[in-house]
């Protein structure tokens with residue numbers, strides 16, 4: 364099914380696997396066994412592999428002896444060219460055979476930092492200094508942090524999560540009433556691609572500032588400015604109010620984080636504030652439907668965030684992975700910690716810090732059974748900020 368027909372006629376949960384969702388081999392989620400890849404690929408999908416299972420018996424034991432026929436490890440598995448023609452274009456991309464290495468590991472390691480020194484009353488100077496140090500090493504070594512005692516009311520986060528679930532549970536037709544369009548970057552869409560591969564997700568974006576000023580073109584001599592406003596879904600009730608309240612909390616938290624990051628770099632605590640007067644930040648509600656092709660698709664392909672930083676709430680399903688910066692470059696699971704926020708440094712902090720703090724590659728794997736919700740807040744400076752290393 365091609366992309367335009369899938370996006371216009373069906374909700375994502377029911378889409379057939381599509382070339383556009385298939386990840387390059389090196390980006391595929393890890394598999395501990397190979398499934399459905401030999402004959403189905405060679406036959407260009409004419410013969411599909413079939414899901415099967417073994418039930419157990421309460422009284423009898425059972426023995427079986429499968430023989431798993433695998434080709435040589437260096438076989439390039441792709442549809443046979445005799446089976447490809449105009450009416451039957453290739454359905455799979457080539458990949459190397461062999462048992463894929465277990466490419467993700469359980470993730471202890473991503474630092475968890477308690478922000479109470481900057482969220483409680485009357486903190487001591489020494490506790491703030493210790494926190495700044497902790498933030499500095501987490502930024503250098505990981506670029507990803509989980510923070511607790513961040514000051515964002517739990518009830519507000521839960522309300523927004525519930526509102527998000529109600530919104531995405533609507534029919535595609537209803538969601539498309541607030542589709543993103545050329546008049547504003549705000550709204551619903553389900554066709555985002557990361558590095559030319561379509562993500563298995565739906566999103567709803569809501570701008571932090573109304574209007575958000577954005578240049579019409581990227582030409583620096585063109586000073587025509589767009590004034591973006593938000594799409595306002597009628598359902599669920601109070602959606603907009605909850606979003607607005609949540610954004611206020613994200614702003615507060617982001618200013619605290621910017622101060623800590625500035626101090627950890629040896630800068631004045633308010634050094635970054637001037638860039639955020641007319642900020643172009645936005646909150647994104649994300650819905651990852653269960654994916655029957657979880658070994659081929661990703662919720663979000665490997666990428667780095669392009670803003671200053673991202674403050675992310677994830678539910679308890681898991682799926683976010685970070686590429687560890689150390690020599691092994693392993694994908695590490697970012698384990699859900701109830702009520703914590705995940706902070707990741709993005710490209711603009713990397714530039715401001717002159718490379719001291721790098722933005723880090725991450726991705727989201729999908730789950731074959733469970734849906735997942737997450738809420739990133741992308742902190743971006745004003746559109747006319749000239750992003751360069753601070754002198």
Ligand SMILES: O=C(O)CCC(=O)C(=O)O
Nearest residue numbers: 649663677683727737739
């Ligand atoms: O959903 C997530 O956990 C992370 C999403 C993400 O990385 C992004 O939207 O940039």
Ligand SMILES: [Fe+2]
Nearest residue numbers: 666667668725
């Ligand atoms: Fe991201």
